Amino acid sequence: xxxxxxxxxxxxxxxxxxxxxxxxxxxxxxxxxxxxxxxxxxxxxxxxxxxxxxxxxxxxxxxxxxxxxxxxxxxxxxxxxxxxxxxxxxxxxxxxxxxxxxxxxxxxxxxxxxxxxxxxxxxxxxxxxxxxxxxxxxxxxxxxxxxxxxxxxxxxxxxxxxxxxxxxxxxxxxxxxxxxxxxxxxxxxxxxxxxxxxxxxxxxxxxxxxxxxxxxxxxxxxxxxxxxxxxxxxxxxxxxxxxxxxxxxxxxxxxxxxxxxxxxxxxxxxxxxxxxxxxxxxxxxxxxxxxxxxxxxxxxxxxxxxxxxxxxxxxxxxxxxxxxxxxxxxxxxxxxxxxxxxxxxxxxxxxxxxxxxxxxxxxxxxxxxxxxxxxxxxxxxxxxxxxxxxxxxxxxxxxx
Numbered sequence: 001x002x003x004x005x006x007x008x009x010x011x012x013x014x015x016x017x018x019x020x021x022x023x024x025x026x027x028x029x030x031x032x033x034x035x036x037x038x039x040x041x042x043x044x045x046x047x048x049x050x051x052x053x054x055x056x057x058x059x060x061x062x063x064x065x066x067x068x069x070x071x072x073x074x075x076x077x078x079x080x081x082x083x084x085x086x087x088x089x090x091x092x093x094x095x096x097x098x099x100x101x102x103x104x105x106x107x108x109x110x111x112x113x114x115x116x117x118x119x120x121x122x123x124x125x126x127x128x129x130x131x132x133x134x135x136x137x138x139x140x141x142x143x144x145x146x147x148x149x150x151x152x153x154x155x156x157x158x159x160x161x162x163x164x165x166x167x168x169x170x171x172x173x174x175x176x177x178x179x180x181x182x183x184x185x186x187x188x189x190x191x192x193x194x195x196x197x198x199x200x201x202x203x204x205x206x207x208x209x210x211x212x213x214x215x216x217x218x219x220x221x222x223x224x225x226x227x228x229x230x231x232x233x234x235x236x237x238x239x240x241x242x243x244x245x246x247x248x249x250x251x252x253x254x255x256x257x258x259x260x261x262x263x264x265x266x267x268x269x270x271x272x273x274x275x276x277x278x279x280x281x282x283x284x285x286x287x288x289x290x291x292x293x294x295x296x297x298x299x300x301x302x303x304x305x306x307x308x309x310x311x312x313x314x315x316x317x318x319x320x321x322x323x324x325x326x327x328x329x330x331x332x333x334x335x336x337x338x339x340x341x342x343x344x345x346x347x348x349x350x351x352x353x354x355x356x357x358x359x360x361x362x363x364x365x366x367x368x369x370x371x372x373x374x375x376x377x378x379x380x381x382x383x384x385x386x387x388x389x390x391x392x393x394x395x396x397x398x399x400x
Contacts, residue, residue: 008111009103009107009108009110009111009114010057010111010114010115012101012102012103012107012111013057013060013074013076013103013108013111014056014057014059014060015099015101016060016076016077016080016101023075023125023127023161023182023231024231024261024263025062025064025073025075025125025159025180026064026065026066026073027065027066027259028064028065029261029288030285030288031063031065032062032063032064057120060074060075060076061073061074061075061120061121062075062125064123064125064157066123066157066179067157067179068157071122071123071156071157072120072121072122072123073121073122073123073124073125073157073159074112074115074121074123074124074125075125075127076108076124076125076126076127077126077127077128077129078102078103078105078108078126078127078128078129078137078140078141078144079100079101079102079103079128079129079131079137080098080099080100080101080102080129081100081102081129081131082129082130082131083129083130083131083132083133084129084130084164084197084199084200085197085198085199086186086196086197086199086200087195087196087197087198087236087271087272087273088196088233088236088265088267088268088271088272088273089197089268089271090268090271091129092271095270095271096270097269097270102131104140105140105143105144105147106147108126108144109144109147109148109151109152112124112148112152112154113148113152113154116152116154116156122156122157123156123157123158123159124148124156124157124158124159125158125159125161126141126144126145126158126159126160126161127161127182128140128141128161128163130163130164133165134163134164134165134166134205135163135165135166135167135170137163138162138163138166138167138170138174139170141160141161141163141174142160142170142173142174142177145158145160145174145177145178146177149177157179157180158177158178158179158180159178159179159180159181159182160174160177160178160180160181160182160226161181161182161184162174162181162182162183162209164200164201164205164206164209165201165204165205166209168212171209171212171213171216172212172216174226175213175216175217175225175226175228176223176224176225176226177226178226179226179227180226180227180228180229180258181213181226181227181228181229182228182229182230182231183206183209183210183213183228183229183230184206184230184231184232185202185206185207185210185230185231185232185247186200186206186231186232186233187202187232187233187237187239188232188239188243188244188246188247189202189239189243189247190202190203192237192238192239192243193206195236195237195238196233196236196237210228210230210251210255210257211255213228213255214228214254214255214256217256227257227258228255228257228258229257229258229259229260229261230251230257230260230261231260231261231262231263232244232247232260232261232262232263233263233265234262234263234264234265234279234283234284234287235264235265235278235279235280235283236265236273236276236279240309240310240311241283241286241287241290241304241306241310241311241312242301242304242306242310242311243310244262244287245287245290245291245294245301245304246301248260248291248294249294249300249301252294252295259291259295260291262284262287262288262291263284264278264279264280264281264283264284265278265279266278266279280314282314283311283314286312286313286314286317286318287312289317289318289319290304290312290318293318293319296350297343297344297349297350298340298343299343299344303322303344304318304322305318305321305322305325317346319344319346320346320381322344323344323345323346323384323385326344327344327345327384327385327386328384328385331384331385331386331387331392332344332345332385332386332387333386333387333390334356334360334365334371334386334387334388335360335364335365335388335389339353339354339357342356342357345382345385345386346381346382346385347376347377347378347379347380347381347382348376348382351375352371352374352375352376355374355375356371356374356376359374364389365388365389366388366389366391367388367393367394368380368382368383368388368393368394370388379393
């Protein structure tokens with residue numbers, strides 16, 4: 001007699017899919033990738049990938065940098081079924097190579113609780129394919145988090161994905177339940193999104209929800225609400241760094257997004273984009289460096305060192321590229337520079353800039369050793385672009 005057995009929730013989650021390749025959740029996205037894709041990234045991405053679903057529970061757990069420290073985060077989906085046809089996605093509608101699994105809110109919440117109580121995870125990133133429409137799918141995502149928060153009384157880190165076309169009240173409820181929410185624009189413009197995901201609308205289904213997050217925050221001052229983030233797919237449809245960073249700057253300045261994620265394109269077999277070349281991982285890394293300059297260092301898009309192609313150099317970080325063009329022959333005097341000027345010097349960040357400004361009120365900074373004592377970790381990187389009390393610093397630092 002044939003007896004069928006239904007996989008339990010944890011078994012389903014194990015087989016759901018390695019969403020860590022596509023959905024970073026914390027402050028250090030590169031560290032969230034599996035070791036195989038990090039240590040051999042160039043080789044790993046050369047050919048279209050055949051396996052996008054995990055084989056073990058360990059592949060679904062990532063060490064994520066959260067506001068309260070690094071945590072082992074379970075990354076999973078409510079369903080790998082999807083009615084959308086994004087051209088790059090392994091979970092796209094009609095791709096027969098993807099195994100389709102679906103959990104109910106109760107199943108997923110119970111499975112997460114079991115893992116959390118076993119101390120295998122301490123946090124959740126929850127995404128989903130779309131079935132029966134975005135609104136119905138978002139309801140199930142919210143139901144899952146409400147069960148985790150209310151029935152299982154979990155108070156730890158939760159990062160929740162918002163489906164394209166979700167409703168205002170759903171976004172508001174998600175912001176109250178989660179610590180972080182994702183509304184992924186995917187393309188830097190609506191034209192780029194049309195090429196990536198023909199069934200998504202950039203303005204009404206995605207950007208509108210990011211606008212709502214800022215509106216909700218302003219209408220509910222003093223409430224603890226999730227910060228919003230977004231993500232772009234980089235390099236599949238001719239997008240330029242200028243486009244990606246221009247949109248990022250507006251999101252930071254106008255909507256106060258916590259951060260922007262960049263996901264370098266990698267071809268997936270049996271998708272429309274399977275024969276497109278993979279994006280060099282270094283480009284993704286440079287975009288992160290540039291976005292931090294926009295978010296944390298007070299830079300603006302006009303200062304970014306773009307080539308005529310609209311892209312940045314890959315062989316040098318954007319801050320140093322700007323300094324090579326601007327400061328090499330016009331160095332900054334450390335003893336008189338304001339904070340914004342100091343933040344444009346390679347090797348000097350917000351903390352060390354504040355330390356310099358404070359220290360020079362009591363003393364004269366004359367050598368690189370003085371900068372190191374103030375927290376500049378590698379002052380020799382700053383040396384070509386600065387003056388110390390009117391003199392170019394000695395590049396050879398004294399041992400004593």
